[in-house]
Amino acid sequence: MSSVTPRHEGELLHLFSSGQTLIARGQGLVLLCKEHYVDVVGSDAMVGGVADYSCQKIFLLGSIHFAHSQSSEERRAAFEERIAWINDLSELACEVVPLQRAQKCLTKLIQAAGAKAIADLSDEWLCQVCGVLPNTMTMARKGMGLPASPAMSDVNIAQDRLLAQSL
Template sequence: MFSQALSRSTILPPTQVLSQLHSGQLLRVDATRGNAIIVCHRHHAEIAGPGSAVGGLLDIDCRRAIPIGQIALTHPESHEERRKAFQMRQRWIKSTQKVAENPVPLQRGELILRMLERYCGVEAIAQLPDDVIAQLVGVLPETIVMARKVLVSPPEMSVQPPQIVTAG
């Protein structure tokens, strides 16, 4: 797979990711756990986790792209690879949507942080801007600041994020 990678580095500049997404080519996030891209559109953001489709018509209008982990973007070669990549993107969207359905903004903030920490790691999430995380679930950046504080304090009432089911 790495021979097909368009880019692979510890820190891929967001401008490079953004230009690849704007190219109109359908790409796939490397399937290694911890790799993801947060794609920011005008009024919302979406996370595309490991194995997810990015670019193409999905993200041609994106305004910002935040790479997480040692990101590598590959071209899905076959129809089956494209289908699986679209399915993974859809799973990530559905999982984020489940979090966003919670009526309590602070709980939405906590849930999205836990979900991101579970799949991308605490260190990677600590570096993400609050406004970007807030866009994922429709809360204010200040809510994410408060949710981060709640998560570092002892858990009294644990709210669990939805699981991402991966096809093996």
């Protein structure tokens, strides 16, 4: 298997938009941001091809790198791993209560990438993994004792300053 080391996100997006498929390797997660949702895959899963043609942004959490597959067996196994991630996310989506869905989503992502990696992501991105509002993801983090989203903290501080000025 030949390793692929893109120099920046733009190279990966170009590979994906050209229809190439790669296999994610290492420890961690790949978040594939589409127009209306975020797809998540772990190590040994296929990325790219028609599944990720419309990918607009990519987050690599942990020590993920990419490789080309050398055999049809490798491609099949990577595709099956991608399907397993899709099924896991589909199960999360079946949770009716948004707060519980967000907590289950955070738990799954933390198990795969670690609490530090997830803490560095904004609620705006994370909420698109499981179909909840950013405020719901903020409440889920708080309820699980996780640090606040960096982006949301900055927004809240700015809102508090504006509120104080108006009083």
